[in-house]
Amino acid sequence: MAKELYERAANCFKLGKNCKDNINILVALASEAYLKVAECEVDEGVAASSYVEAANCIKRVNISEAVKIMERAIECYCNTGNIRMVRL
Numbered sequence: 001m002a003k004e005l006y007e008r009a010a011n012c013f014k015l016g017k018n019c020k021d022n023i024n025i026l027v028a029l030a031s032e033a034y035l036k037v038a039e040c041e042v043d044e045g046v047a048a049s050s051y052v053e054a055a056n057c058i059k060r061v062n063i064s065e066a067v068k069i070m071e072r073a074i075e076c077y078c079n080t081g082n083i084r085m086v087r088l
Helices: 002-018 020-040 044-058 063-079
Strands: none
Touching (some): 002 044, 020 044, 020 063, 044 063
């Protein structure tokens, strides 16, 4: 249940990205929501997808944080043996 709520919240924040006054706040919140989705997920493959979404959101604001998050996604993909999903 919490996972779905976080995912819905992340999608709502992502959709609001065109609001120029609050873009950095919305993007950071969307990234944080996707990180929460990843933390709630038990399947590392699914968690990796949420990490990728989080990285894609935050890269507009903080590229170094996006790299750290993407490294977590790569680690999850490697742990599941799904190396072909790693696209840099």
